[in-house]
Amino acid sequence: MKEIYRYISCAICIVILLLTSISCRENKRTDRRSITHKTFSLPDIPPIIGEANERKNYLTAHYWDNLAQCDTILLQDESIEQAFAHYITLLEEYPTEIAQLHITNSLQKMKASSAWQKRLIDLAEHYLFDAGSPLMNESLYIPFAECALASGRLDAYQQDQMRYRLEIAHRNQPGSQATDFQFLRADGHKSSLHQIQAPQLLLVFYDPECQNCQAILEDLASNSILQRLQNQNRIKVLMIYTEGDEAIWQAHKNQHPKGWISGFDQNEKIKQKPLYDLRAMPSIYLLDADKKVIFKDVLPEKLIPYLEKTIP
Numbered sequence: 061m062k063e064i065y066r067y068i069s070c071a072i073c074i075v076i077l078l079l080t081s082i083s084c085r086e087n088k089r090t091d092r093r094s095i096t097h098k099t100f101s102l103p104d105i106p107p108i109i110g111e112a113n114e115r116k117n118y119l120t121a122h123y124w125d126n127l128a129q130c131d132t133i134l135l136q137d138e139s140i141e142q143a144f145a146h147y148i149t150l151l152e153e154y155p156t157e158i159a160q161l162h163i164t165n166s167l168q169k170m171k172a173s174s175a176w177q178k179r180l181i182d183l184a185e186h187y188l189f190d191a192g193s194p195l196m197n198e199s200l201y202i203p204f205a206e207c208a209l210a211s212g213r214l215d216a217y218q219q220d221q222m223r224y225r226l227e228i229a230h231r232n233q234p235g236s237q238a239t240d241f242q243f244l245r246a247d248g249h250k251s252s253l254h255q256i257q258a259p260q261l262l263l264v265f266y267d268p269e270c271q272n273c274q275a276i277l278e279d280l281a282s283n284s285i286l287q288r289l290q291n292q293n294r295i296k297v298l299m300i301y302t303e304g305d306e307a308i309w310q311a312h313k314n315q316h317p318k319g320w321i322s323g324f325d326q327n328e329k330i331k332q333k334p335l336y337d338l339r340a341m342p343s344i345y346l347l348d349a350d351k352k353v354i355f356k357d358v359l360p361e362k363l364i365p366y367l368e369k370t371i372p
Contacts, residue, residue, distance in 0.1 A: 188201035232356055246313045265338055285371065292371075
């Protein structure tokens with residue numbers, strides 16, 4: 061009888077060990093599942109949409125539809141940042157008003173997912189508002205900032221900060237007339253922005269002691285397309301020093317290429333008001349004959365191809 065009990069006890073132990081082993085394996089599977097998070101993926105475009113432009117429109121309109129399903133542990137994931145940069149390149153293909161509407165609609169869809177909505181707003185501040193970003197685009201930043209203000213998540217200080225950013229972003233927007241200002245010319249005469257007559261005007265705010273300014277201005281001065289347009293009297297270049305140190309301006313005012321207009325903001329009104337956004341130097345604007353803004357804070361790599369298209 062004892063032998064029988066011994067066999068039964070051994071069998072029970074084996075069963076318990078097997079069950080424990082299975083349980084451990086199941087727990088490991090569960091653990092693996094628990095750390096597998098849904099990554100962001102672009103929406104599937106319905107096969108019925110075949111035309112390229114319509115497919116682009118669908119993708120842009122539904123770009124972030126799958127984001128709310130992603131685990132918030134992915135908030136700082138690099139793939140989200142890459143997706144945002146790609147989103148901006150898509151938006152830049154649209155007229156400003158349409159692009160802004162796409163952004164507003166997308167942010168509204170994410171209203172219930174405040175963490176992801178805030179993440180996109182933070183990325184917009186980094187990519188679209190930061191003066192050092194190659195993707196800087198204040199027109200596209202505006203709907204993100206407006207969403208942040210309306211979210212109710214900002215304290216009083218943050219609200220004031222966001223309102224100021226919006227004010228800067230709205231100022232001298234493409235399509236609006238550039239704010240007029242007075243300046244002292246190199247010959248000692250006073251003039252104003254709107255007094256300069258030209259089919260196009262390249263307005264450059266700069267600091268002669270800024271190395272980045274020197275490098276960019278040297279590239280512009282040697283650019284054959286800009287030189288050709290100047291020789292055809294199709295464009296003028298106005299250089300404005302805004303830092304208030306007249307001695308520095310006097311020392312450098314005649315160092316610009318022939319035909320460029322050197323100006324000095326004697327009373328520092330441009331900077332103090334401020335009339336223009338001067339967060340980074342140089343700050344380059346392209347204006348048309350009526351002093352309406354074509355480009356605001358434009359980089360040479362975007363400016364020059366545009367100017368090339370204007371050559372008859």
